[in-house]
Amino acid sequence: MERKTWIIIGAGVLAFGGVLSLFQDSDDSTADAKPRETRSAAVTPHKSTAEPSTPTTGSGVPTPDAQQRAALIRALTAVDAGLVTKEDRAVSRARSTCLDIKQGKEASAVQSNTKQRFEGGTVPTITDAQATAIVAAVKTSFCS
Structure with missing residues (x-):
């Protein structure tokens, strides 16, 4: 040049x-x-309040033991096998639903949040009936 x-x-x-x-x-x-x-490192990213909350370790939300986890996975598989493609993710989402229940949120809010959490990926859409079944699975397996 x-x-x-x-x-x-x-x-x-x-x-x-x-x-x-x-x-x-x-x-x-x-x-x-x-x-x-x-x-x-001290700066924390802003998290949208529109997203359903995710429980953190020590949050008081029960973690299913091995037997409860197996029951949860079976119940979620009955709703749609795609929900449990990644079992750890399914359990995490179920714990978030349990948190909503433990916080005393209205049933419609719990169902709506659950629908948002579980939709996407291998299950692009979830019906209201499926969301209701997921909430029932969470309640009966470990979140009583």
């Missing part, structure tokens, strides 16, 4: 770097005190 081209490229790179520096933190004292990784 010609020298003129290199000069133009270099000037562009410097200008781009200058623009980027405008978007960085203006307080350099904190940059020296804390590494950037520590500051960004």
